[in-house]
Amino acid sequence: MTLSVEIDPNMVEITVWTRGVTLAKEARDVATLLAAxxxxxxxxxxxxxxxxxxxxxxxxxCKSYARISPEPIQTFYExxxxxxxxxxxxxxxxxxxxxxxxxxxxxxxxxVNSARDPEALLKWFEPKESLPLVKALxxxxxxxxxxxxxxxxxxxxxxxxxxxxGAGVGAAVAGAAAKASGCVKLESLLAxxxxxxxxxxGWDQVRVLPFCDGKxxxxxxxx
Amino acid sequence: MAKSYPEVPFAAIVPxxxxxxxxxxxxxxxxxxPVVDMEACTSCKLCWLLCPDxxxxxxxxxxxxxxxxxCKGCGICSSVCPVDAIRDVPELDFID
Numbered sequence: 001m002t003l004s005v006e007i008d009p010n011m012v013e014i015t016v017w018t019r020g021v022t023l024a025k026e027a028r029d030v031a032t033l034l035a036a037x038x039x040x041x042x043x044x045x046x047x048x049x050x051x052x053x054x055x056x057x058x059x060x061x062c063k064s065y066a067r068i069s070p071e072p073i074q075t076f077y078e079x080x081x082x083x084x085x086x087x088x089x090x091x092x093x094x095x096x097x098x099x100x101x102x103x104x105x106x107x108x109x110x111x112v113n114s115a116r117d118p119e120a121l122l123k124w125f126e127p128k129e130s131l132p133l134v135k136a137l138x139x140x141x142x143x144x145x146x147x148x149x150x151x152x153x154x155x156x157x158x159x160x161x162x163x164x165x166g167a168g169v170g171a172a173v174a175g176a177a178a179k180a181s182g183c184v185k186l187e188s189l190l191a192x193x194x195x196x197x198x199x200x201x202g203w204d205q206v207r208v209l210p211f212c213d214g215k216x217x218x219x220x221x222x223x
Numbered sequence: 224m225a226k227s228y229p230e231v232p233f234a235a236i237v238p239x240x241x242x243x244x245x246x247x248x249x250x251x252x253x254x255x256x257p258v259v260d261m262e263a264c265t266s267c268k269l270c271w272l273l274c275p276d277x278x279x280x281x282x283x284x285x286x287x288x289x290x291x292x293x294c295k296g297c298g299i300c301s302s303v304c305p306v307d308a309i310r311d312v313p314e315l316d317f318i319d
Contacts, residue, residue, distance in 0.1 A: 019252075019254065020252075057252075058295075058297075059252040059253070059254070059295050059296065059297070060249075060252050061251060061252065091254060092315055093253070093313070093314040093315055095315075096251070096314060096315065097250070097251035098251060114315075116315065121315075123318070124315075
């Protein structure tokens with residue numbers, strides 16, 4: 001198998017972890033928004049869901065993916081991201097008991113939708129040997145911004161979707177992920193999302209904990 | 224006469240419905256964990272009866288407990304408890 005890192009060395013791979021059915025739409029929104037924002041900046045993008053995880057089971061850990069590249073993307077046939085630059089956990093308990101750091105690239109950024117402090121989540125980071133690859137851990141309390149938006153199960157099968165792209169908590173998570181990783185600009189993300197207030201709040205209120213050699217807050221200049 | 228196949232397990236996939244299936248551990252699907260208040264529990268066993276994954280364990284001496292290796296945190300046990308003895312506690316409130 002040819003690795004995507006060899007074909008597309010400059011491609012940013014974004015992996016969004018979520019819970020099946022109940023939060024699948026929000027994770028797809030994060031991936032779709034980041035890809036749409038990247039495309040509006042003239043970059044080449046892909047975004048798609050993982051079906052190996054069987055996401056139609058309520059509560060199962062499953063993934064959505066986005067790829068952003070300054071050059072045309074040559075990776076057509078890999079349907080899973082294997083080399084993550086940005087890892088987003090759309091629900092905080094995913095930080096426990098899942099191996100989301102497997103395959104992370106050096107200097108990867110982890111973004112968690114949580115009202116807790118990044119320091120409080122450190123003890124659950126898995127696997128521990130991948131910690132030196134992490135550049136920053138960011139937390140955003142997106143549930144509070146998206147609270148006015150009712151989650152619907154429309155669009156979980158991709159057939160129809162009554163809620164707009166980026167109307168709920170996904171908008172705030174995308175804003176936080178964009179700021180923490182720098183993968184897309186705020187203006188292009190605002191243009192792509194339906195709930196612009198949530199994107200702005202996610203961008204403004206994300207709490208970033210920088211890492212150095214696997215230890216938090218060891219660097220002097222926060223990224 | 225029909226040939227019998229004794230080597231094929233019942234239901235073909237799960238060797239026996241009364242044992243744990245180590246190939247299908249679902250404990251990490253859970254975002255809330257059921258916690259039972261033993262003072263309030265009357266051991267009516269409604270949760271034990273209605274748990275779709277048979278993750279509620281009943282023991283005469285110990286009372287109600289949960290098999291967290293398979294509990295998906297669906298919340299049915301806490302919903303059906305007639306005396307509200309079961310609470311759904313956020314999973315990150317526990318270290319393990």
